[in-house]
Amino acid sequence: MRKLIAFDEDTLDKLTQLARDRMGTLQELADEAFADLLRKHGVPVDLKDALRKSAGVSKTSTSKKATPKTGKTTS
Numbered sequence: 704m705r706k707l708i709a710f711d712e713d714t715l716d717k718l719t720q721l722a723r724d725r726m727g728t729l730q731e732l733a734d735e736a737f738a739d740l741l742r743k744h745g746v747p748v749d750l751k752d753a754l755r756k757s758a759g760v761s762k763t764s765t766s767k768k769a770t771p772k773t774g775k776t777t778s
Contacts, residue, residue: 708733 710718722729738748747753 718729718732722732725732741748742752745756747756
């Protein structure tokens with residue numbers, strides 16, 4: 704899906720230069736920036752992140768740690 708985003712000339716020049724410096728593209732910079740923004744707000748970026756988050760939530764809510772009983776008594 705394509706969306707248009709407007710940048711002022713100075714910002715676009717700086718982003719273009721950063722992309723060149725990193726030997727990448729403006730699209731790669733945008734992908735990285737939006738992925739970081741989603742992570743910052745706790746939104747899974749891809750299926751792998753969604754599954755990891757789902758497993759982490761259910762794992763902590765369903766498992767209860769019980770203290771092991773050794774059967775030893777101290778006198």
